Amino acid sequence: xxxxxxxxxxxxxxxxxxxxxxxxxxxxxxxxxxxxxxxxxxxxxxxxxxxxxxxxxxxxxxxxxxxxxxxxxxxxxxxxxxxxxxxxxxxxxxxxxxxxxxxxxxxxxxxxxxxxxxxxxxxxxxxxxxxxxxxxxxxxxxxxxxxxxxxxxxxxxxxxxxxxxxxxxxxxxxxxxxxxxxxxxxxxxxxxxxxxxxxxxxxxxxxxxxxxxxxxxxxxxxxxxxxxxxxxxxxxxxxxxxxxxxxxxxxxxxxxxxxxxxxxxxxxxxxxxxxxxxxxxxxxxxxxxxxxxxxxxxxxxxxxxxxxxxxxxxx
Numbered sequence: 111x112x113x114x115x116x117x118x119x120x121x122x123x124x125x126x127x128x129x130x131x132x133x134x135x136x137x138x139x140x141x142x143x144x145x146x147x148x149x150x151x152x153x154x155x156x157x158x159x160x161x162x163x164x165x166x167x168x169x170x171x172x173x174x175x176x177x178x179x180x181x182x183x184x185x186x187x188x189x190x191x192x193x194x195x196x197x198x199x200x201x202x203x204x205x206x207x208x209x210x211x212x213x214x215x216x217x218x219x220x221x222x223x224x225x226x227x228x229x230x231x232x233x234x235x236x237x238x239x240x241x242x243x244x245x246x247x248x249x250x251x252x253x254x255x256x257x258x259x260x261x262x263x264x265x266x267x268x269x270x271x272x273x274x275x276x277x278x279x280x281x282x283x284x285x286x287x288x289x290x291x292x293x294x295x296x297x298x299x300x301x302x303x304x305x306x307x308x309x310x311x312x313x314x315x316x317x318x319x320x321x322x323x324x325x326x327x328x329x330x331x332x333x334x335x336x337x338x339x340x341x342x343x344x345x346x347x348x349x350x351x352x353x354x355x356x357x358x359x360x361x362x363x364x365x366x367x368x369x370x371x372x373x374x375x376x377x378x379x380x381x382x383x384x385x386x387x388x389x390x391x392x393x394x395x396x397x398x399x400x401x402x403x404x405x406x407x408x409x410x411x412x413x414x415x416x417x418x419x420x421x422x423x424x425x
Contacts, residue, residue, distance in 0.1 A: 190221045196372035200251070273308065337355070370393040
């Protein structure tokens with residue numbers, strides 16, 4: 111069992127690691143949870159240690175990743191609203207989108223996370239068109255995304271961190287640029303450049319114990335496998351199912367969360383399903399933290415054209 115470090119040793123390690131919890135845990139040979147607990151104890155005694163929410167591990171390589179690999183953030187007490195798979199399409203807002211705006215205004219969350227596939231990219235998909243149908247242009251889709259995402263930012267209280275984890279559909283935007291106009295790198299704007307209010311990355315880790323990213327496992331047992339194999343609570347989108355699956359072992363209680371879809375499962379974005387039955391569900395998830403610990407995740411779900419959260423009709 112490692113010797114407990116003194117306050118001075120812990121503070122020195124924190125400064126050396128520039129606020130990176132992962133690096134402090136490595137330097138002192140303790141768990142990340144211990145680092146969070148120790149920092150909280152010092153804060154309670156008036157010793158404030160600044161955090162460094164962004165850690166670009168890829169910066170040690172000659173060529174960095176296309177997107178930040180993992181961002182880190184601390185939420186001691188409060189809510190984090192996580193939505194995904196909006197596949198924003200020109201036209202009216204969906205019921206789930208309306209509910210999202212209302213829940214954000216009510217809860218005043220500490221963070222808001224867009225967990226991938228916000229942009230659909232129907233015209234720049236690698237798949238062939240279905241027929242003579244005319245999906246919206248990239249500009250029309252982008253304008254819809256800009257409007258909806260700005261509405262979400264306005265619904266939040268000023269200064270609320272806004273995170274966007276890249277999804278496979280979001281990647282279509284930058285991929286099309288790289289393939290068709292690679293020589294204009296640094297001249298044409300990437301997707302991230304269009305949304306300066308939102309911090310884009312592959313994933314964000316909350317309190318060292320909750321990983322939020324667009325996708326990992328697939329299949330009917332995906333959320334269970336995510337938290338089982340990931341070793342911590344996992345919040346993912348991509349599958350559109352909207353579900354919370356608990357798990358427990360010697361490390362304690364944790365959850366796998368599927369954040370559903372902010373879109374309408376019967377929308378024109380999904381003509382490729384050929385009107386097949388799916389388990390897709392409109393809605394989003396709310397994470398609540400108490401003293402740095404994740405409480406059981408909650409869902410806002412659309413049923414028969416209305417959105418419900420905590421037993422109350424929202425829309």
